[in-house]
Amino acid sequence: MTVNIDLSKSGIDLKDLLKYKEQIEIIHKDLNRRANDEKDFVGWLELPTNYDKKEFARIKAAAKRIRKDSDILVVIGIGGSYLGARAVIDALTSNFYNMLPNKVRKFPKILYAGNNLSADYINDLIEAIGDSDFSVNVISKSGTTTEPAIAFRIFREILESKYGIEEARSRIYVTTDKERGALKQLADKEGYEQFVIPDNVGGRYSVLTAVGLLPIASAGVDIDRLMAGARVAQEKYADSNLKYNDCYKYAVARNILHKSNKKNIEILVNYEPKMHYFTEWWKQLYGESEGKDLKGIFPAGVDNTTDLHSMGQYIQEGRRELFETVININKPSSSLKINVDEDNLDGINYLSGKDLNYINKKAMEGVVEAHTSGDVPNIIVNIEKINEETIGHLIYFFEKACAISGGILGVNPFNQPGVEKYKTNMFKLLEKPGY
Ligand code: PA5
Numbered sequence: 062m063t064v065n066i067d068l069s070k071s072g073i074d075l076k077d078l079l080k081y082k083e084q085i086e087i088i089h090k091d092l093n094r095r096a097n098d099e100k101d102f103v104g105w106l107e108l109p110t111n112y113d114k115k116e117f118a119r120i121k122a123a124a125k126r127i128r129k130d131s132d133i134l135v136v137i138g139i140g141g142s143y144l145g146a147r148a149v150i151d152a153l154t155s156n157f158y159n160m161l162p163n164k165v166r167k168f169p170k171i172l173y174a175g176n177n178l179s180a181d182y183i184n185d186l187i188e189a190i191g192d193s194d195f196s197v198n199v200i201s202k203s204g205t206t207t208e209p210a211i212a213f214r215i216f217r218e219i220l221e222s223k224y225g226i227e228e229a230r231s232r233i234y235v236t237t238d239k240e241r242g243a244l245k246q247l248a249d250k251e252g253y254e255q256f257v258i259p260d261n262v263g264g265r266y267s268v269l270t271a272v273g274l275l276p277i278a279s280a281g282v283d284i285d286r287l288m289a290g291a292r293v294a295q296e297k298y299a300d301s302n303l304k305y306n307d308c309y310k311y312a313v314a315r316n317i318l319h320k321s322n323k324k325n326i327e328i329l330v331n332y333e334p335k336m337h338y339f340t341e342w343w344k345q346l347y348g349e350s351e352g353k354d355l356k357g358i359f360p361a362g363v364d365n366t367t368d369l370h371s372m373g374q375y376i377q378e379g380r381r382e383l384f385e386t387v388i389n390i391n392k393p394s395s396s397l398k399i400n401v402d403e404d405n406l407d408g409i410n411y412l413s414g415k416d417l418n419y420i421n422k423k424a425m426e427g428v429v430e431a432h433t434s435g436d437v438p439n440i441i442v443n444i445e446k447i448n449e450e451t452i453g454h455l456i457y458f459f460e461k462a463c464a465i466s467g468g469i470l471g472v473n474p475f476n477q478p479g480v481e482k483y484k485t486n487m488f489k490l491l492e493k494p495g496y
Contacts, residue, residue, distance in 0.1 A: 204242020
């Protein structure tokens with residue numbers, strides 16, 4: 062099995078879990094009923110099988126063109142229009158992808174903009190691009206989000222002054238709504254190549270649309286295999302019976318821990334640095350989907366073993382309102398043996414001959430034991446190895462579990478009314494017309 066969950070360290074027994082069986086059947090039915098409603102936000106449910114094949118081919122062609130004419134692709138977007146692409150690219154390429162020599166990397170560097178309002182960041186990015194040839198993929202569903210709009214204005218100007226208006230046009234790829242928004246109007250007027258974010262797929266559920274797929278394909282990741290992995294998950298988690306559906310078990314388990322055990326914070330734990338942005342993507346997915354109506358499990362993340370030396374103390378002995386979901390990768394992609402050192406001045410000869418993956422695994426096992434004995438229940442998500450199929454699978458697993466979990470919690474997992482509040486204040490302070 063490529064992905065499965067293990068609840069043996071969660072303290073939850075199957076009997077309690079299965080008490081949710083009927084409620085899950087109802088939520089499951091409701092989701093399926095809404096999947097094809099153009100006006101709803103459940104289009105992601107069938108995306109792995111029901112996607113625009115022509116656009117998919119255009120994405121691959123655009124990625125090929127970018128590879129040919131650009132050393133760098135600047136991906137402009139924020140939130141759901143950013144995190145999914147970065148999560149997948151980081152998970153499936155070298156930890157040092159952008160630093161590799163061109164010959165080894167073979168695909169353009171991927172750099173990100175439009176996800177903050179820092180002048181330093183943009184100036185540093187412009188410096189990093191230097192004389193390199195680059196293209197831009199600007200991604201915004203609403204087409205009006207301030208951060209990407211500012212970044213796009215800046216990089217469009219740079220492209221136009223570097224290449225002239227005509228060539229700049231051929232280096233700009235726009236991913237946005239099919240008819241609404243300022244970005245759509247601009248793209249139409251300038252004749253930029255466009256990709257569509259389907260109406261019924263919300264930002265944080267959109268990684269398997271052009272939002273994620275164009276940057277991901279540009280980094281040389283096989284998007285056919287990514288979609289194939291998601292398809293396996295779509296089929297596997299279509300079973301309405303909680304007893305046989307690991308995705309639904311995860312959704313229920315986290316709600317049991319929250320409701321019955323007063324665990325208000327879930328920490329997603331990984332032992333591979335390349336999974337850092339996967340956690341960031343997951344945090345947004347669960348945070349924006351569930352944090353409303355004064356409800357929601359607060360999603361946090363740690364990268365281990367790094368964070369054992371910063372957050373480990375709190376997790377072991379701080380307030381007891383935490384549980385962890387641990388991503389356990391069974392077969393790491395490479396291995397590294399520890400050599401013997403005759404002097405053994407560093408005292409680690411007891412590890413010589415051992416693989417670093419083995420040591421990492423023992424660290425994980427030790428941490429799971431320590432935390433669970435310290436009343437931090439652990440849900441383990443086992444994945445066979447990190448590759449396109451399993452990452453596609455995991456994306457679908459967490460998206461569907463999030464929708465189910467929102468149903469259990471009694472919130473709408475597809476809106477985000479709370480993010481407007483700060484915007485209104487900010488626009489007032491910036492004297493935006495109409496505020
Ligand atoms: O999940 C969401 O809906 C949000 O995080 C959006 O993706 C984010 O605010 C960016 O919005 P847009 O794509 O409209 O620029």
